[in-house]
Amino acid sequence: MVLSVDKVEFSYGKANILKDINFKVKKGDFVSILGVNGSGKSTLMKCINRILKFKEGMIFVEERDVREMKEIEIARKMGYVPQRSETGFITVFDAVLLGRKPYIKWDVSSKDIELTEEILKVMNLDEYALRYINELSGGELQKVVIARALVQQPRILLLDEPTSDLDLKNQLEVMKLIKEVSCAQNIASIVVMHDINLALRYSDKFIVLKDGQVFTSGGREVITPELIKEAYGVDVHIKNFEGVPLVIPKSQ
Amino acid sequence: MSFKDETVSGYRSYLRNKLYIGAVLVVALTVTIIFSIKVGAANLSVYEILNGLVNSQAAGASIIWNIRIPRILAAIIAGCCMGIEGCIMQNVLRNPLASPYTMGISQGAAFGAAFAIIVLGAGALNSTQADAVIVNNPYLTVFAAFLGAMIGVSIILLIARVRSVTPEAMILAGVAMSAMFTAGTMFLQYFASDTQVAATVFWTFGDVGRAVWSDVWIMFILLIPALAYFMYHAWDYNSLEIGEETAKGLGVNTDRIRLYGMLISSFTSAVTVAFLGVIGFVGLIAPHIMRRIIGTDHRFLIPTSAILGALILLVSDTVARAILAPIVLPVGIITSFLGAPLFFYIIIKMGR
Numbered sequence: 030m031v032l033s034v035d036k037v038e039f040s041y042g043k044a045n046i047l048k049d050i051n052f053k054v055k056k057g058d059f060v061s062i063l064g065v066n067g068s069g070k071s072t073l074m075k076c077i078n079r080i081l082k083f084k085e086g087m088i089f090v091e092e093r094d095v096r097e098m099k100e101i102e103i104a105r106k107m108g109y110v111p112q113r114s115e116t117g118f119i120t121v122f123d124a125v126l127l128g129r130k131p132y133i134k135w136d137v138s139s140k141d142i143e144l145t146e147e148i149l150k151v152m153n154l155d156e157y158a159l160r161y162i163n164e165l166s167g168g169e170l171q172k173v174v175i176a177r178a179l180v181q182q183p184r185i186l187l188l189d190e191p192t193s194d195l196d197l198k199n200q201l202e203v204m205k206l207i208k209e210v211s212c213a214q215n216i217a218s219i220v221v222m223h224d225i226n227l228a229l230r231y232s233d234k235f236i237v238l239k240d241g242q243v244f245t246s247g248g249r250e251v252i253t254p255e256l257i258k259e260a261y262g263v264d265v266h267i268k269n270f271e272g273v274p275l276v277i278p279k280s281q
Numbered sequence: 282m283s284f285k286d287e288t289v290s291g292y293r294s295y296l297r298n299k300l301y302i303g304a305v306l307v308v309a310l311t312v313t314i315i316f317s318i319k320v321g322a323a324n325l326s327v328y329e330i331l332n333g334l335v336n337s338q339a340a341g342a343s344i345i346w347n348i349r350i351p352r353i354l355a356a357i358i359a360g361c362c363m364g365i366e367g368c369i370m371q372n373v374l375r376n377p378l379a380s381p382y383t384m385g386i387s388q389g390a391a392f393g394a395a396f397a398i399i400v401l402g403a404g405a406l407n408s409t410q411a412d413a414v415i416v417n418n419p420y421l422t423v424f425a426a427f428l429g430a431m432i433g434v435s436i437i438l439l440i441a442r443v444r445s446v447t448p449e450a451m452i453l454a455g456v457a458m459s460a461m462f463t464a465g466t467m468f469l470q471y472f473a474s475d476t477q478v479a480a481t482v483f484w485t486f487g488d489v490g491r492a493v494w495s496d497v498w499i500m501f502i503l504l505i506p507a508l509a510y511f512m513y514h515a516w517d518y519n520s521l522e523i524g525e526e527t528a529k530g531l532g533v534n535t536d537r538i539r540l541y542g543m544l545i546s547s548f549t550s551a552v553t554v555a556f557l558g559v560i561g562f563v564g565l566i567a568p569h570i571m572r573r574i575i576g577t578d579h580r581f582l583i584p585t586s587a588i589l590g591a592l593i594l595l596v597s598d599t600v601a602r603a604i605l606a607p608i609v610l611p612v613g614i615i616t617s618f619l620g621a622p623l624f625f626y627i628i629i630k631m632g633r
Binding site: 099103104109110111118120149187 | 573
């Protein structure tokens with residue numbers, strides 16, 4: 030197990046956001062976290078890499094308790110892409126190179142430069158290398174941010190709504206890329222998704238949150254019209270189309 | 282050459298360009314230093330300057346070594362400090378307006394100085410033209426100014442530490458602290474004698490001419506470790522630049538970086554303001570100008586902001602000595618006069 034989450038609870042003051050969260054993730058898994066807004070998806074992501082300090086429960090990364098790991102050790106195990114990324118007056122190369130931060134002491138090494146160059150090439154970003162990131166389109170920026178998380182050489186990739194600002198082509202491209210990378214490098218990807226169809230197309234595991242609890246989890250088979258009704262409050266049909274289940278909301 | 286190498290070599294030449302910009306700044310500073318040694322009441326020729334620099338028995342040596350060099354070094358070192366402080370504060374507080382002035386450090390120092398002069402009786406009037414007011418007990422005043430500067434910012438940092446407030450709230454607290462110190466200074470002045478009020482007002486006119494060799498050394502000895510600390514954390518500041526959560530995800534302890542960044546930059550700022558008085562705008566504009574020229578990579582931004590800060594302060598001081606010669610204006614007046622229009626220009630030109 031690369032990640033195991035055991036009875037994790039989290040609250041902001043008195044508001045209980047996460048209750049009794051349990052699940053396990055294997056190497057190479059592509060896990061989608063589903064649920065309505067406010068169900069605790071983003072909070073769960075931040076608890077996993079200790080950006081938020083959970084009080085109860087335990088999280089193990091490759092058998093190590095995250096509470097006993099330094100920030101920099103966690104950053105070497107987990108790459109995190111938050112929902113919103115700020116841009117700035119830095120080049121694409123520098124923005125991706127920043128992913129080597131957990132390994133940098135005084136300055137970057139030639140290995141850091143090589144890895145950055147390699148990932149830029151893999152993601153077809155090399156021609157943008159010296160463009161400033163505030164001049165990029167949403168899709169390009171999202172790829173840069175994912176490239177940064179990958180150059181961290183993590184065991185686990187945590188992506189919070191990576192496709193929400195993207196057009197159809199970029200959505201498919203980014204998801205395909207994440208899937209390929211997780212397979213090729215044996216990285217576990219945990220992705221918060223709003224688009225259930227996109228999740229069904231690329232993910233092999235699903236964790237559905239409701240009111241801060243794991244409502245259900247498992248493979249594609251757990252995504253049923255009943256589940257969607259319970260978790261999202263929406264009546265849907267689920268049709269099989271070219272081997273992929275397709276969730277279609279019923280007309281009112 | 283393969284395609285692979287092109288990306289890296291392109292990046293390396295992009296970095297080299299930043300070094301060239303740094304080199305241009307160093308050359309500009311060197312030229313200004315030479316020019317600045319020449320400017321002053323005693324009209325020294327280039328030969329006399331060169332001779333005075335190497336030969337302590339020469340005619341101009343005393344003027345050069347006791348008056349002009351300490352003044353120039355004070356301007357360079359204080360300018361470096363201001364450039365760095367502004368650079369770090371703007372980064373860690375995620376606010377383009379952050380500077381020692383906005384955090385209430387200058388106002389705290391002014392209050393401390395006023396307290397020393399008025400309540401502790403450290404000031405009096407002097408009739409020489411060069412410096413109309415002399416502070417009887419400069420050590421007491423410097424110490425009180427330093428304390429005043431540190432008290433305000435310490436309270437803000439303590440609140441930030443205990444209640445883990447946002448950077449925005451820290452800026453607001455700084456503005457509130459400035460207002461409180463200004464009110465405190467006015468309160469003291471209201472009950473003070475004319476000469477004491479004059480002394481406190483003169484104290485606030487920042488002037489690098491106040492510095493003697495020992496002050497220069499103290500500022501220098503503080504600057505070096507502060508600069509080393511900031512350079513070591515350049516990548517942490519780069520991470521903060523692209524957002525708090527991303528930085529945390531990269532293993533940066535953002536609260537700690539923010540706290541130490543503020544603490545160290547406030548400390549060096551408190552020292553320079555205590556020695557030299559209030560010199561505005563340098564800390565604000567130097568990092569802004571550099572950010573627009575070379576971007577937000579702190580490996581380059583920190584040192585070039587320092588050099589540009591030194592250049593701005595030294596040019597301003599040279600202008601202050603030359604413009605109404607033989608009257609020497611306090612440099613604080615010039616920096617604000619030069620700084621504000623320059624700032625407008627940048628904002629209009631760059632529009633960002």
